[in-house]
Amino acid sequence: MNITLLFCMLFIGKGLMAQISIQFVPEVNGTTVSGLFRASIYNLSGSRSVRMNITVTEARAGRILTVQTGVFTIVPGNNSIPQGVARAATVAIGENATANFIRRNQYFPQGDYDYDFNIIAASSSDELIDQVFSNEITPPAPLDLIEPYDQDEICEKRPLLTWQPSLPAIPGLLYQLMLVEIREKQSAVEALNYNLPVVNQKGIAANLLLYPPNSKDLEKGRKYAWQVTAYKEQTVINRSDVWSFEVNCQDTVGAVPETDYGYRDIEDLAKGNFYVADGTVRFALINSYGDQKLRYSISCISHPDSRVRNLPTVKLKKGQNKITLDISRNFSFKDGYSYVMVTELPGGGSRSLRFIFRDKKE
Structure with a gap:
């Protein structure tokens, strides 16, 4: 029993x-x-x-x-x-x-x-x-910055800031970006620790930041330091290294006459800068070879899964070319989204041009 x-x-x-x-x-x-x-x-x-x-x-x-x-x-x-x-x-x-x-x-x-x-x-x-x-x-992979590159010189006073996403992926992970001016005799790390931020943006879901509209323009001839922190709620998950860059480059005036205002040299635009494309993308390049078709592609940064189709055909003549891509009627482009155009140069190599699309009808 x-x-x-x-x-x-x-x-x-x-x-x-x-x-x-x-x-x-x-x-x-x-x-x-x-x-x-x-x-x-x-x-x-x-x-x-x-x-x-x-x-x-x-x-x-x-x-x-x-x-x-x-x-x-x-x-x-x-x-x-x-x-x-x-x-x-x-x-x-x-x-x-x-x-x-x-x-x-x-x-x-x-x-x-x-x-x-x-x-x-x-x-x-x-x-x-x-x-x-x-x-x-396992330890998280390094949180690497992409652009502006460390110790680079850029032209854009309101740059697009990009970095690699934090891995492994954590649901609910957000980013904070700090950007400060580097004063005389300061290192980039000292500047980030002691100076008031020009940009202090929290709650970033993607691995890029369009320069905030409420932040003042960066000034030509000045150096800046920036860092990205990955966090969830109140916990810091990962931090990038501190990179620096300088706003200091000359516009390429020799390649594009003053009467052709709005056409920026492709070499200049490839220096880590972007601009707002108001229905059209305008740039200039020199073709030292015979007439040929321009080979290029455009992809969306804001939504990498979306595909850009039906791009206009561009024919290059020998010498200076001023190119206007009319994308205002192409439904692949969305107002406010960021894009990157990769262009294969006639003499070899490639250049990347980043832009934000603004719909003229909006």
Whole structure:
């Protein structure tokens, strides 16, 4: 009889545990302390009062932290951890090097982690479920800036600033861009740390920033430093190096006569600059060879998945060419979007021209 009773108790216990499960995605939410509270509880039985314990361990460092929540109620179906319960939870962080890093930064460094979620009945202290998740956290790839290039000289006083996206991709990740003037005898890093920003833009979702309309123009002959920070909520995920550039180049007046105002030399426009194309793209280039067809393509920076079709054919004559691309009636172009045109030069090589399209009808 005793053996039968023991088997019945074991069967009932397993049945209760099977009625509750933890849903947690460690690859997404297992990188920060706050992410632990994004676990959800799936309950197949009736309403009940429970407590939750979470223990995080790392393969080399051992136990990193423990979390103990107060009592809360779960109902049939999927249950998230109430915000009030998460804020009031007790978080005990260990004393090893990894734990100290987490205490300072609120996110987990590189390592091999286990996340042990334990649900306990509030009335009887019986364990309802004990579920473990594992995840290897690898260091993020460097957050590399693209343009303006480090120590470059540009003409544009309201440049387009671009950088590589932060990897691995994290849902909800945003960027902050800081741009400051470098004063005499300052390094780029000193300027970024001590000078008032010319641009301090937060909440950037894409890996580019059109120069903010409420920021003053950059000044010719001055040097600037910039840096991009990737963050989620209040946690810094990644930072780029600090790059610098100078607004200091001469317009190419010899290649384009003054009477042809609006046509910029393709060599000048390739120096990391862009302009606003009001229905047309105008540029000039020299063809030292025979008559031929210009080979070029245009792609959208704002939405890389969209395709640009039905571009006009351009024929080059020998010598100076002033080219006007009428794209005002091409439905591939959207008002306010950024584009890049890649042109193959007659003598070899290529040049990139960036522009923002403005619909004249808007």
